[in-house]
Amino acid sequence: MPFTPFHLGLGGLTGGYGSRWFSFRAFCFANVLIDAEALYRLPLMLYPVHDWMHTFLIGGIAPVLLWYHIGRPFCLWVSRWWNKLAAGGVLEKVHISNKIKTLPAIIALVVGGLSHVFLDGIMHSDIEPLRPFGYGNPFYRLINISHLHYILTFCGLVGIGLMFIRCRKK
Incomplete structure (x- = not known):
């Protein structure tokens, strides 16, 4: 993927916008963290651009x-920055909680990491997602x-549509 934004769409569909069992923020962190490897390696012209962070083993654990x-x-x-920015404006109802529960975060971190490796595996030839086992x-x-x-x-x-529906119900 061209640096993360497309990956985040999957987070929205997996209940990322307000789910009790899935933290969209943790999902985003996992995806940005994994792409940090490519962001570092690309300008230095290191090959493969997608190295160990883009394996199921490290991408799922790191x-x-x-x-x-x-x-x-x-x-x-x-979250605090967003809430200050949105306060008093049209996006005021899109308030983000100042709490992140542990279990939804862990689920989202693992799903985010593994899905990132899988999706980038479809797109990039230099990824070896099964390494070191294959x-x-x-x-x-x-x-x-x-x-x-x-x-x-x-x-x-x-x-995004689900997020706005949930915000209207509040």
């Missing part, structure tokens, strides 16, 4: 390990890239 000290504080800071990329070009982008964009739009 977000959970880094959540408490990095991800959670950052997500709470962004090599190669069985997901590469599994579906047309344009179709993948359309599907994830649709998921994101549905998620």
Whole structure:
């Protein structure tokens, strides 16, 4: 994916906007964390651009390990910033809680990490998602890239729609 935004559409469809069992903020953190590897390696022209963070093993574990000290504080800071920005305006009803529960965060971190690796595996040939247990990329070009982008964009739009429906009910 071209740096994360398409990945976030999946988070919206999996209940990310207000679900009791899934933290959209944690899902976002997992995806941004994994893409930080490519963001670092690309300008340095290191190959593969998508290295260990883009494996199921590390992509599924690293977000959970880094959540408490990095991800959670950052997500709470962004939440406070958003609430100040939206206060008194048209987006005031889109208030983000200052709490992030542990179980929904862990579920979202694992789902976010694993789905990121899978989706990038479809798009990028340099990913070896099964490493160190297997090599190669069985997901590469599994579906047309344009179709993948359309599907994830649709998921994101549905998620935004669900968010506004939930906000209207409050």
